[in-house]
Amino acid sequence: MNAIEISGLNWKYSGKDQPALKDINLSICENTFVGIIGSNESGKTTLVSCIKGLIPENYSGVYKGEVKLFGKSIKECSTVDIARTVGMVFSDPDAQFTSMSVEEEIAFGLENMGLPVSEIKERIEWVSRLTSIESLLEKPPYDLSGGQKQRIAIASIIAMKPRIIILDEPTSMLDPFAKDNIFSLLQTMKRELKVTIIVVEHNIEKIAELADQIILVSDGRVEKIGESQGFFDDIEFIESHSVKVPEAIKFIQRLYKEKGLCGSAPVRFDEIKKAAEELLGK
Amino acid sequence: MSKGVWKIEDGEVRKAGLSHFVMMALFTGIGIVVGTFGSIAVPLGFVSAFWPGQAIQSVGSIWYGGWGGIAAFVFPIISNAISGSAALPVSLAYIPGNLAQGLIAGWAFRQFSADPRLVKASDWVNFTVWGVIVSNLIGAGWGSTVLTMFGLIAPDAHFTVFAGWFMGNAVASWILGVLMLKFVSPIVVKTKTFCKGYWA
Amino acid sequence: MAVERKMQKTIIGFVPYQSPIYALHPLVRLVIFLVTGFIPLFVEIPEVNILFLIAIIGLFIYSKVDLKKLKMYMPMVFTVGLFIFVTYLFFPIAKGEKILLYQLGAVKLYYNSIMWATCIYFRIIALLFASIFYFSTNRERDMLIAFRSLKMPFVATYFLGLSLRATGIFMEDYQIIREAEQARGLDVSDLSFVGKIKHFSMYMIPLFTLSIRRCEEISVGLYSKGTVISNKIDGRKRPDYLMSKNPVTQKDIFYSAAIVLFFLAFCSLQVFGGVFSLDNSPINIAILKLLKGG
Numbered sequence: 001m002n003a004i005e006i007s008g009l010n011w012k013y014s015g016k017d018q019p020a021l022k023d024i025n026l027s028i029c030e031n032t033f034v035g036i037i038g039s040n041e042s043g044k045t046t047l048v049s050c051i052k053g054l055i056p057e058n059y060s061g062v063y064k065g066e067v068k069l070f071g072k073s074i075k076e077c078s079t080v081d082i083a084r085t086v087g088m089v090f091s092d093p094d095a096q097f098t099s100m101s102v103e104e105e106i107a108f109g110l111e112n113m114g115l116p117v118s119e120i121k122e123r124i125e126w127v128s129r130l131t132s133i134e135s136l137l138e139k140p141p142y143d144l145s146g147g148q149k150q151r152i153a154i155a156s157i158i159a160m161k162p163r164i165i166i167l168d169e170p171t172s173m174l175d176p177f178a179k180d181n182i183f184s185l186l187q188t189m190k191r192e193l194k195v196t197i198i199v200v201e202h203n204i205e206k207i208a209e210l211a212d213q214i215i216l217v218s219d220g221r222v223e224k225i226g227e228s229q230g231f232f233d234d235i236e237f238i239e240s241h242s243v244k245v246p247e248a249i250k251f252i253q254r255l256y257k258e259k260g261l262c263g264s265a266p267v268r269f270d271e272i273k274k275a276a277e278e279l280l281g282k
Numbered sequence: 283m284s285k286g287v288w289k290i291e292d293g294e295v296r297k298a299g300l301s302h303f304v305m306m307a308l309f310t311g312i313g314i315v316v317g318t319f320g321s322i323a324v325p326l327g328f329v330s331a332f333w334p335g336q337a338i339q340s341v342g343s344i345w346y347g348g349w350g351g352i353a354a355f356v357f358p359i360i361s362n363a364i365s366g367s368a369a370l371p372v373s374l375a376y377i378p379g380n381l382a383q384g385l386i387a388g389w390a391f392r393q394f395s396a397d398p399r400l401v402k403a404s405d406w407v408n409f410t411v412w413g414v415i416v417s418n419l420i421g422a423g424w425g426s427t428v429l430t431m432f433g434l435i436a437p438d439a440h441f442t443v444f445a446g447w448f449m450g451n452a453v454a455s456w457i458l459g460v461l462m463l464k465f466v467s468p469i470v471v472k473t474k475t476f477c478k479g480y481w482a
Numbered sequence: 483m484a485v486e487r488k489m490q491k492t493i494i495g496f497v498p499y500q501s502p503i504y505a506l507h508p509l510v511r512l513v514i515f516l517v518t519g520f521i522p523l524f525v526e527i528p529e530v531n532i533l534f535l536i537a538i539i540g541l542f543i544y545s546k547v548d549l550k551k552l553k554m555y556m557p558m559v560f561t562v563g564l565f566i567f568v569t570y571l572f573f574p575i576a577k578g579e580k581i582l583l584y585q586l587g588a589v590k591l592y593y594n595s596i597m598w599a600t601c602i603y604f605r606i607i608a609l610l611f612a613s614i615f616y617f618s619t620n621r622e623r624d625m626l627i628a629f630r631s632l633k634m635p636f637v638a639t640y641f642l643g644l645s646l647r648a649t650g651i652f653m654e655d656y657q658i659i660r661e662a663e664q665a666r667g668l669d670v671s672d673l674s675f676v677g678k679i680k681h682f683s684m685y686m687i688p689l690f691t692l693s694i695r696r697c698e699e700i701s702v703g704l705y706s707k708g709t710v711i712s713n714k715i716d717g718r719k720r721p722d723y724l725m726s727k728n729p730v731t732q733k734d735i736f737y738s739a740a741i742v743l744f745f746l747a748f749c750s751l752q753v754f755g756g757v758f759s760l761d762n763s764p765i766n767i768a769i770l771k772l773l774k775g776g
Contacts, residue, residue, distance in 0.1 A: 015472075052706060054702055054705065054706070057705070058301075058701065058702055058705055060474075079705065079708055079710070080708040080710070080715075080716075082708070083706065083707055083708025084708065086706075087706065088706040090699060090702070090703055090706075092696075092699055094651055094654075094696075095696055095699035095700050095703055096699075096700075096703045097647070098643070098644055098647050098700060098703070098704065099643065099647070100621070100622045100623040100626060100643055100646070100647065101623055103723075103727075104623070104723065104724055107723035107724070108707065108709075109707040109708065110721075110723070111715075111720060111721045111722070111723060112707055112708040112709050112710065112715065113708060113715075114715035114716050114718060114720070114721065115721060116721060117721050117722070117723055117726040120721065120723045121723070121726075140492070140493075140621065140622070140623070141647065141650065142491060142492075142493065142650050142654075143490075143491075156707070157707075160707070160708075300701050300704055300705060300709065300711060301697060301698070301701035303641070303711055304644065304697050304700045304701045304704065305693075305697045306641070307641055307644035307645045307647075307648055308644075308645075308648045308652075308693045308696060308697050308700070309693070310641075310645035310648065310649075311644075311645050311646070311647070311648025311649040311650075311651065311652050311693075312648070312652055312686075312689055312690065312693055314645065314646075314649045314652075315649055315652045315653055315656055315689070316686060316689075319656075321558075334686075356642075356645065357645070360494070360645070360646075360649075363494070363613055363617055364494045364495065364617065365558070366554075366555040366558045366559075366610050366613070366614055367558060368610075369519060369606060369609030369610050369612070369613050370515075370516075370519040370520075370609070370612075370613055371519065371520060371523055371609065372606075372609075432523075432602075432606075433598070433601075433602045433605075434566060434602060434606060435565075435566070435569045435573075436569045436570045436572075436573035436574065436575050436595065436599075437573075437575065438573035438574075438575070439569035439570075439572065439573035442569075442572075442573070443569065458686065461684075461686065461687065462686060462687070462690065465687050466687060466690045466691065469691065469694060470690075470694065473694055473697075473698075474698075475694075475697055
């Protein structure tokens with residue numbers, strides 16, 4: 001079943017001359033891990049904001065087209081319905097932490113859903129085990145690093161058990177160590193949760209590792225959509241949209257071409273390493 | 283008189299919502315930070331002379347109407363507690379004065395269609411008269427009366443304290459208020475949380 | 483051997499990591515604060531307020547609060563005193579019998595005025611320390627639990643919590659701006675008073691600009707969690723996880739009631755009997771006797 005169906009979506013922010021999204025048509029199957037890539041200001045965040053219903057609910061502008069979540073038009077869903085279906089994590093960890101302790105932060109979203117206290121407790125225990133934050137539950141926000149706060153932001157969304165989780169540049173404000181932590185959490189989520197995960201990210205290397213499907217957005221349009229294996233076959237096309245393809249992928253593709261091999265080169269680091277070793281005879 | 287930034291366009295829907303509530307809380311947070319550091323930097327105890335928080339109160343109501351007004355009386359209670367500049371009963375007694383300081387400028391700017399970006403001479407006059415002089419007359423009058431009632435100043439010192447309070451705060455609120463209106467208003471008036479009416 | 487008192491940073495100050503006072507429910511601690519925050523208003527006798535102050539300092543020690551953290555309040559303690567004594571010196575009050583102690587030109591030092599200033603000074607210092615004690619032994623979370631225990635609506639407690647959280651965020655921002663300036667070689671301590679004021683005002687502009695961006699992000703974040711600022715969800719009472727973890731017990735109600743009863747009894751002594759009036763101050767009586775040569 002399609003988790004998300006977008007047809008003929010156009011969006012222009014008030015006061016802007018150009019639309020931010022132009023004629024988007026897209027379907028995403030449920031339980032897939034999707035990476036959205038593109039240069040700054042390309043429309044990635046605007047696209048996921050439409051999937052979350054933040055647009056048009058929280059912004060003014062001109063909206064045309066339709067977004068459906070599991071077959072139901074987003075216009076027919078209430079705020080709480082959308083929150084139950086789609087969870088979203090933003091880039092600034094501070095802006096998402098509004099409570100006085102980690103435990104309350106996770107509980108807050110669950111309270112909004114009107115869950116009984118016993119279930120809130122169970123979900124906090126479950127999600128804190130899943131995301132390895134048990135030791136942080138009692139801590140206040142000012143005792144946490146940016147990476148820990150972001151982990152908690154993700155945990156608080158997972159606890160709500162939405163069917164779709166969107167992460168909009170979740171690592172952009174974090175140091176390299178914290179970034180790695182978040183990516184390993186994404187790996188866990190992919191393995192353990194049966195949900196559709198959409199990640200907007202500039203780190204193409206990591207996205208190539210994790211995603212089942214990648215979407216390239218440029219100048220408000222979906223320029224390319226496809227499985228990660230084979231997505232980078234046309235490097236020139238991707239780089240012409242101001243997206244830098246990782247050196248490891250470029251290297252293995254060059255090697256494939258030099259050796260005259262058919263088919264798509266691997267995109268995941270372990271596979272690239274293995275293929276390179278085989279091709280170079282090591 | 284042109285309504286300027288206060289004019290509600292044809293078909294424009296303005297509703298008080300979550301973002302206003304959040305802005306009120308954030309504004310209270312800023313007020314706490316500014317009020318606390320102001321009280322610590324110029325430690326005059328319970329006397330609020332040269333207290334930068336007053337500028338926040340006036341400007342808050344200009345930008346955010348009633349939401350700014352609520353923030354205006356809440357943040358001094360907390361900032362006074364943090365800085366140790368006034369005990370709880372005194373802070374509570376200050377509430378009407380703080381509320382007045384947090385509503386008058388907002389009311390006047392809407393009533394007389396003054397532009398928060400201070401573009402015309404009349405905007406400057408409106409801010410100076412309502413946001414600084416009248417607000418501080420009431421604030422200092424109420425505050426010094428509270429101090430007298432609590433016995434914190436001698437009754438005969440009432441007028442002297444009032445005058446010192448008024449002049450000190452008027453200078454601070456004019457300088458800081460003008461800076462905020464001139465430099466930040468152009469951004470604020472374009473945001474969703476800017477209140478053309480009293481609540482939206 | 484000196485006891486090491488470990489303190490934990492909170493948004494509005496420092497609290498001990500561990501303290502015997504934490505055994506009390508936040509509601510009881512709030513009741514103690516409200517009572518101690520008002521008792522000195524009913525006391526004129528400086529000795530009683532000094533004893534009250536000593537008791538509060540005793541509570542600080544008992545609660546394992548690092549007294550060094552109170553140093554930041556010392557300028558305030560000094561200026562409050564200065565202000566009170568100066569106004570009572572230059573504007574002597576008519577209350578009580580006027581006894582001239584000293585005259586320097588037009589300035590007359592009256593005993594009654596200075597004694598009254600002393601009463602007021604210790605009263606306000608006692609009040610301030612009661613307030614500081616509360617904020618030195620309660621985290622923001624405890625305050626919210628206490629307010630919710632008093633059945634304050636969710637809207638109000640959430641507003642308070644979000645305001646305090648915003649305070650923390652802006653304090654961090656403020657610190658970042660200051661550090662950036664110091665990194666560029668600015669030493670604020672070298673600035674003149676006017677320079678400091680001007681400089682302080684310039685902090686506000688980035689703070690406000692940041693607040694606008696943060697407002698949008700926080701609103702969107704709350705929306706995405708399905709937040710409805712209301713006491714009800716789907717027509718039913720909003721669940722309260724925090725309170726479920728910190729329920730108010732019969733014992734807490736008993737303690738709170740006992741403290742309130744003590745407060746009422748104490749106030750009655752002054753309101754109906756004038757027990758704590760300045761006239762009953764042993765020191766005042768002794769000095770007056772001395773001054774009058776009795």
